[in-house]
Amino acid sequence: MKGARRTDGPAWPERDTLQVLHHDTPRRSAKDKVRGAALYSHDRRVPGMLYGRLVSVPVPRAEFEVDLAPALAIDGVVAAVKLREGETQFLGQAVAAVAAETPELAEDGARAVKLTFRELPFAITPDQALAEGAPQVRRGGNHSKVRPKGDEAATEEALAASDAVIDVTYRVPVQHHVCLETHGVLCDYRGGDEATIYASTQMAFGIPGAAAEVLGLDEKNVRCIVEHMGGGFGSKFSLDTPGRAACLLAKQAGRPVQLLNTRTDEFRAAGNRSGSIRRVRAGANEDGKLTALRIECEKLGGIGRGAGGPRPYHYEPGASYFEERAIHTHTDSSRAMRAPGHPQAAFASESAIDELAYRVGVDLVAFRKANLSDPVWHRQLDRVAAEIGWHDHPHRSAPGRGDGWIAEGIGFAISAWGGGGHRGAEASVSIRPDGGVAAMIGIQDLGTGVRTLVAMIAAEELGLRAEDVEPRIGDTILPPGVGSGGSVTTGSISPPVKIASYNARKAFAEHLASILDCPSERVRFQARRVFDADTPGRGLTWEEACRTLPKTGIGGHGAWDAKLQGSGVHGAQAARVRVDLMTGRVRVLKMVCCQDSGLVLNPLTWRSQVNGAMIQGLGQALFEERVLDADLGLALNAGLGDYKIPGTEEIPELVALIDEEDTREFPIGVGEPPVIPGPAAIANAVHNACGARVRSLPITPDKVLAALAKLEKEG
Amino acid sequence: MAEGRERDAGLSRRAFLKGAGSVAAGGALIQEVAAEAASPSRTIDGATTIEFTLNGAKTEVEVEPRTTLLSALRSHLAIPHTAAKEVCDQGSCGACTVLLDDEPVCACMTLAVLVHGRAVRTVEGLAVNGELTPVQRAIAAEDGTMCGFCTPGFVMSMTACVERNPAASAQELREACRGNLCRCGTYPHLFRAAERVSRELTEEIR
Ligand code: FES
Ligand code: FES
Numbered sequence: 001m002k003g004a005r006r007t008d009g010p011a012w013p014e015r016d017t018l019q020v021l022h023h024d025t026p027r028r029s030a031k032d033k034v035r036g037a038a039l040y041s042h043d044r045r046v047p048g049m050l051y052g053r054l055v056s057v058p059v060p061r062a063e064f065e066v067d068l069a070p071a072l073a074i075d076g077v078v079a080a081v082k083l084r085e086g087e088t089q090f091l092g093q094a095v096a097a098v099a100a101e102t103p104e105l106a107e108d109g110a111r112a113v114k115l116t117f118r119e120l121p122f123a124i125t126p127d128q129a130l131a132e133g134a135p136q137v138r139r140g141g142n143h144s145k146v147r148p149k150g151d152e153a154a155t156e157e158a159l160a161a162s163d164a165v166i167d168v169t170y171r172v173p174v175q176h177h178v179c180l181e182t183h184g185v186l187c188d189y190r191g192g193d194e195a196t197i198y199a200s201t202q203m204a205f206g207i208p209g210a211a212a213e214v215l216g217l218d219e220k221n222v223r224c225i226v227e228h229m230g231g232g233f234g235s236k237f238s239l240d241t242p243g244r245a246a247c248l249l250a251k252q253a254g255r256p257v258q259l260l261n262t263r264t265d266e267f268r269a270a271g272n273r274s275g276s277i278r279r280v281r282a283g284a285n286e287d288g289k290l291t292a293l294r295i296e297c298e299k300l301g302g303i304g305r306g307a308g309g310p311r312p313y314h315y316e317p318g319a320s321y322f323e324e325r326a327i328h329t330h331t332d333s334s335r336a337m338r339a340p341g342h343p344q345a346a347f348a349s350e351s352a353i354d355e356l357a358y359r360v361g362v363d364l365v366a367f368r369k370a371n372l373s374d375p376v377w378h379r380q381l382d383r384v385a386a387e388i389g390w391h392d393h394p395h396r397s398a399p400g401r402g403d404g405w406i407a408e409g410i411g412f413a414i415s416a417w418g419g420g421g422h423r424g425a426e427a428s429v430s431i432r433p434d435g436g437v438a439a440m441i442g443i444q445d446l447g448t449g450v451r452t453l454v455a456m457i458a459a460e461e462l463g464l465r466a467e468d469v470e471p472r473i474g475d476t477i478l479p480p481g482v483g484s485g486g487s488v489t490t491g492s493i494s495p496p497v498k499i500a501s502y503n504a505r506k507a508f509a510e511h512l513a514s515i516l517d518c519p520s521e522r523v524r525f526q527a528r529r530v531f532d533a534d535t536p537g538r539g540l541t542w543e544e545a546c547r548t549l550p551k552t553g554i555g556g557h558g559a560w561d562a563k564l565q566g567s568g569v570h571g572a573q574a575a576r577v578r579v580d581l582m583t584g585r586v587r588v589l590k591m592v593c594c595q596d597s598g599l600v601l602n603p604l605t606w607r608s609q610v611n612g613a614m615i616q617g618l619g620q621a622l623f624e625e626r627v628l629d630a631d632l633g634l635a636l637n638a639g640l641g642d643y644k645i646p647g648t649e650e651i652p653e654l655v656a657l658i659d660e661e662d663t664r665e666f667p668i669g670v671g672e673p674p675v676i677p678g679p680a681a682i683a684n685a686v687h688n689a690c691g692a693r694v695r696s697l698p699i700t701p702d703k704v705l706a707a708l709a710k711l712e713k714e715g
Numbered sequence: 716m717a718e719g720r721e722r723d724a725g726l727s728r729r730a731f732l733k734g735a736g737s738v739a740a741g742g743a744l745i746q747e748v749a750a751e752a753a754s755p756s757r758t759i760d761g762a763t764t765i766e767f768t769l770n771g772a773k774t775e776v777e778v779e780p781r782t783t784l785l786s787a788l789r790s791h792l793a794i795p796h797t798a799a800k801e802v803c804d805q806g807s808c809g810a811c812t813v814l815l816d817d818e819p820v821c822a823c824m825t826l827a828v829l830v831h832g833r834a835v836r837t838v839e840g841l842a843v844n845g846e847l848t849p850v851q852r853a854i855a856a857e858d859g860t861m862c863g864f865c866t867p868g869f870v871m872s873m874t875a876c877v878e879r880n881p882a883a884s885a886q887e888l889r890e891a892c893r894g895n896l897c898r899c900g901t902y903p904h905l906f907r908a909a910e911r912v913s914r915e916l917t918e919e920i921r
Contacts (some may be wrong), residue, residue, distance in 0.1 A: 034851040037798075447899050622908065654903050
């Protein structure tokens with residue numbers, strides 16, 4: 001058996017010596033999840049708990065007054081609070097909340113709250129916001145200052161000299177996170193000076209301070225528990241409206257209050273991915289070189305700023321110019337959503353690259369490679385091209401037409417991301433005389449498999465199996481974690497867990513030195529045994545060794561260390577689609593993603609992440625769009641029956657490939673990058689199939705048919 | 716659906732609807748409903764106690780005509796059963812799927828009073844002595860759970876399918892999940908779980 005290389009300090013052993021890490025390892029929580037034993041914040045029940053409900057004004061903008069008395073007059077309604085005074089700024093903005101003995105009574109209470117309001121003029125579309133005399137959204141005006149970047153004159157000059165030029169506009173609508181667990185908090189406060197908050201959050205350690213402030217308690221006495229949580233995707237970083245309301249209601253009632261957003265609350269007021277309108281002018285020469293790229297970007301983030309994204313999207317034009325401004329509307333603020341700004345930026349840039357490649361008649365993969373200098377993308381593009389069947393595809397530099405009924409096409413796009421961790425996280429590992437090992441860090445698991453990683457890292461270091469280690473996470477009484485955003489979690493928690501495990505192993509080795517009668521450096525931990533490296537045939541089983549420990553056991557602590565993680569990943573995706581030329585319906589047949597991310601700690605959960613990201617990309621490409629009635633200010637699809645997300649019938653064959661040529665020996669986060677290229681790759685595939693270029697997401701049948709009709713007209 | 720079954724339970728749909736109406740419309744209908752009181756059906760007006768079996772155990776709970784089965788399970792039972800999740804509250808996502816007399820239903824779309832005298836099964840009741848069922852084992856093994864919030868619904872949909880047809884194909888299992896949504900995107904893993912279940916059960920039958 002290959003022995004793991006043990007160096008002086010903690011380090012990731014070489015890949016081929018790893019026993020636990022880098023091997024498919026079952027998700028730690030899977031059994032609890034399939035048994036219904038995993039407890040989410042939605043599922044918590046504590047004695048005396050009340051159910052809360054938010055109240056909002058049914059128009060986007062109003063001057064209002066709230067009378068809570070009618071709600072409190074209902075038998076069983078226990079508390080009611082105001083959350084806001086004066087004006088509302090968007091549909092669904094909560095103005096009050098009630099708490100009652102049952103969810104049904106809470107609903108009665110919410111309905112009974114008397115709202116007196118005067119509707120104010122609103123601007124909920126960019127056109128309304130930019131119109132003359134538009135109602136003001138933000139004090140600074142309805143759009144931000146234009147922020148230019150790059151050399152405008154050189155770009156214009158290069159455009160004028162290009163063999164082929166495009167001037168087109170790409171649109172991405174506002175889309176939603178749709179975490180299946182809505183935002184929600186149980187504030188377990190029963191009077192007194194302590195509270196426990198069960199929150200569906202991506203940042204457990206951000207909750208106690210915020211809740212303490214609302215409750216008027218000392219932060220030290222407020223604990224946050226996130227044992228399991230039903231998805232975040234960037235939308236769950238703060239105590240938020242439901243959390244603040246739950247705390248206020250609990251404080252008033254002196255009883256615990258659970259307040260969960262309804263699905264309608266969630267769509268109207270719990271965040272979204274900002275929309276974007278990008279006018280792109282770009283040029284290329286017949287030799288396949290990108291000459292110039294000019295992008296004017298408008299970000300649609302409601303009352304918020306929206307997310308921009310890199311510019312240009314990794315391709316290297318001769319000259320480039322970029323400008324960006326935010327347009328504000330009376331709609332809920334956008335929030336971070338899985339790779340904020342990137343899918344929008346990639347959709348515009350990758351579509352433009354594609355359009356130019358066709359104009360100059362160059363193979364789509366060759367054109368991309370000619371305008372990207374980083375060889376990692378070259379090999380990844382080659383790999384996905386091979387996997388999707390590019391080389392046997394008939395339409396590599398001109399779109400197909402189909403057979404009159406259906407058409408099949410292939411499209412590509414790339415991505416990049418950071419994915420490094422940051423300081424702040426700490427971990428402890430303790431070994432008990434009964435052989436039990438606990439690895440502790442207060443980090444939350446959003447469904448990415450962090451809990452499993454924690455156990456795997458400790459097991460690798462101690463020569464155990466992953467199932468021998470009990471991971472304890474999701475609780476602020478444990479050593480601190482970090483917020484899970486920006487794909488930082490793996491890079492933030494792996495170093496401290498690794499170091500804590502290393503320190504525990506060192507301490508244990510010192511303890512065992514006298515027992516094994518060898519210097520502590522010679523003590524080895526392998527395959528659930530400990531032994532002297534010089535006499536590997538002898539030694540103790542793990543349990544025997546642990547029995548020699550004092551009652552209190554032994555352990556180690558670790559803090560984050562930059563050396564044990566890294567940053568900087570690339571990805572390439574290819575999609576194969578089938579377009580029904582009669583109905584305009586697009587079916588994705590296959591998606592392939594090749595992604596580097598350093599040392600992949602658990603390939604099983606890595607693939608799940610990458611597959612899940614491709615599926616979300618598919619949803620953004622084909623289905624997802626918030627629809628508002630511009631005149632009435634209504635949200636027309638604020639429910640899962642109308643806002644379509646991918647279901648079992650739309651799932652293509654998915655291939656998630658680890659880029660094994662990435663030999664960096666440290667972990668990097670992978671949550672976000674694979675969600676970026678999908679929409680662009682699918683849009684490009686639709687065009688490749690039948691010549692219909694749809695420049696606005698989602699690619700619905702009506703848009704495909706319109707593009708086909710235009711094509712026919714142009715002959 | 717079995718009208719007879721409802722009658723057995725002492726609740727006819729018509730009488731129930733009238734009962735529900737009486738809650739909303741006040742006294743006017745009560746008279747009319749009272750006239751029907753001589754019939755074997757029962758009228759529900761306000762809170763009432765229903766009896767049903769939950770995972771094989773006799774259970775009683777007080778509900779109103781408007782209380783959904785999902786709410787009854789999650790928030791009204793003496794021992795809350797929270798595995799079935801409330802996600803959309805409109806029958807669109809399947810996260811609240813439970814078995815009512817062995818048929819999968821959306822608990823969010825089923826009024827609690829309608830399960831009076833009937834048998835409800837939830838994910839909590841599947842494993843016997845901690846031993847997972849083939850469906851549960853396969854979903855866990857194929858990494859069909861990420862955040863896991865959708866998982867109980869998928870487990871129940873597949874369970875109903877294999878109980879109806881122990882020789883169900885992977886494709887049939889997949890189709891049984893058409894009403895279930897997963898935002899994390901575990902579908903390909905769930906499909907592999909479906910293949911595994913179908914393989915294992917077919918082998919068993921042979
Ligand atoms: S919660 Fe019942 S179907 Fe979605
Ligand atoms: S695993 Fe998260 S929604 Fe399905």
